[in-house]
Amino acid sequence: MKILVVGGGGREHALADALSRSSNVEIYSVMRKENPGIAALSADVYICTETDIHRVADYAEAHGIEYAVIGPEAPLEAGLANELTARGISCIGPQKEAARLETDKEFCRNLMRDHGIEGCPGYQAFHDPGEACRYIDAHDADLAIKPIGLTGGKGVKIMGEHLDCAGAKAYIREIGGEVVLEERLIGEEFTLMAFVDGTHLVPMPLVQDHKRAYEGDVGPNTGGMGSYSMEDHSFPFVTDADRNRAFAIMEKVIAALNAEGLPYVGFLYGQFMNTTDGPKVIEFNARFGDPEAMNLLALLTSDFAEILVKMAAGTLTPADVSFAQQASVCKYLVPEGYPDAPQNGQRLSIGDYGDAKLFFANISLKEGVYYTQTSRTLAFVGLGDSLAEAEMQAQQAAESVTGAVRYRRDIGTLEVLEKRISHMRDIR
Numbered sequence: 001m002k003i004l005v006v007g008g009g010g011r012e013h014a015l016a017d018a019l020s021r022s023s024n025v026e027i028y029s030v031m032r033k034e035n036p037g038i039a040a041l042s043a044d045v046y047i048c049t050e051t052d053i054h055r056v057a058d059y060a061e062a063h064g065i066e067y068a069v070i071g072p073e074a075p076l077e078a079g080l081a082n083e084l085t086a087r088g089i090s091c092i093g094p095q096k097e098a099a100r101l102e103t104d105k106e107f108c109r110n111l112m113r114d115h116g117i118e119g120c121p122g123y124q125a126f127h128d129p130g131e132a133c134r135y136i137d138a139h140d141a142d143l144a145i146k147p148i149g150l151t152g153g154k155g156v157k158i159m160g161e162h163l164d165c166a167g168a169k170a171y172i173r174e175i176g177g178e179v180v181l182e183e184r185l186i187g188e189e190f191t192l193m194a195f196v197d198g199t200h201l202v203p204m205p206l207v208q209d210h211k212r213a214y215e216g217d218v219g220p221n222t223g224g225m226g227s228y229s230m231e232d233h234s235f236p237f238v239t240d241a242d243r244n245r246a247f248a249i250m251e252k253v254i255a256a257l258n259a260e261g262l263p264y265v266g267f268l269y270g271q272f273m274n275t276t277d278g279p280k281v282i283e284f285n286a287r288f289g290d291p292e293a294m295n296l297l298a299l300l301t302s303d304f305a306e307i308l309v310k311m312a313a314g315t316l317t318p319a320d321v322s323f324a325q326q327a328s329v330c331k332y333l334v335p336e337g338y339p340d341a342p343q344n345g346q347r348l349s350i351g352d353y354g355d356a357k358l359f360f361a362n363i364s365l366k367e368g369v370y371y372t373q374t375s376r377t378l379a380f381v382g383l384g385d386s387l388a389e390a391e392m393q394a395q396q397a398a399e400s401v402t403g404a405v406r407y408r409r410d411i412g413t414l415e416v417l418e419k420r421i422s423h424m425r426d427i428r
């Protein structure tokens, strides 16, 4: 079976790695810049901008691709799933109209409101900077400021955290006034992802990302510095009831999309803030999270290609999906200066990384030498029977790398987990 993987980051390396564990799969890949990890697993690599949907579809057709799995959001927004489907190629990744769940934050909030789905924070959408700024002046609580369109996970600013009132207004003007302003939620974040076959959702273990650049959750937002999941597939600061409510919200969102004539086949990423009133939706992504995909695909024990085939057929059941009862910790190594002034073209050497899994991201390999580029470089995933074991494995692997890269030592540590537990205890 020929499967095309679209995208060239750590997430797509994890997708290709999971597929390489399935039998009878031949992997083809399309990416803007060659990812050496994906290339090593592929029968053929096509270097092409992932949003150039006609060229990608031409390539897929020419190579007899049967299934395509789309990693990043940009090709979803550009309509790659529409184009592939039109050419008879089964696509794991929603059509662009359904991907608006991620690519248009106003669409997402309106869908939740119109279908009476719980967990939607108070919000208001604006298309004019003056009106948005007047709303800020008239409103005396802190707000989350979200550009309506895609920003690579870096566009959200929180008043009282990143910005004061004057800064908020300046930011709204800078981005042109296309914003959703919403209630600032207080609590602890968690991510619940699901495989969606059009109508049925099968959940994955809970996972938590770290958006901030520096230890202690400070500094600018990034694409995600690392993530962890626990051996029981939940978190001590999330109750079963919280998790069930979050999953029910996701099921209702897929039902709402279907009611709007927008069937959804793909991975659904639900980011939640667990608040005193239970889980509220921060956002949905129409794809696997990056880095979260690396944690969960490393834990997946069932056949990933079979899952994709059943997703495309609309016949996925919970019995098709299982994950190891282990903890996972993923640490991204990023160039010094990332995200504001990343040091590009720096030589790296990777030492003995033990039993950790290595996933390449934005890295180049020239004559046997690795170099940084401008985005996240590579990641290690440690697995273990406890979080401490998984963290140690990832940490030791990260230490094996020398060069102008850095990472967050605190991700997956018990200290950080304790902080989240006690914060949740305080607010509840």
Ligand code: AMP
Pocket (backbone or CB within 6 Å): 121, 144, 153, 154, 155, 156, 157, 158, 182, 183, 184, 185, 186, 189, 211, 221, 271, 282, 283
């Ligand atoms: P997003 O790009 O939507 O994932 O948002 C980036 C980060 O902003 C999230 O991980 C949250 O930490 C924060 N955030 C987004 N929306 C809200 C909100 N309504 N209240 C508080 N924090 C938020």
Ligand code: GLY
Pocket (backbone or CB within 6 Å): 153, 209, 223, 224, 285, 288, 289, 290, 291, 292
């Ligand atoms: N890790 C968050 C994201 O993929 O958007």
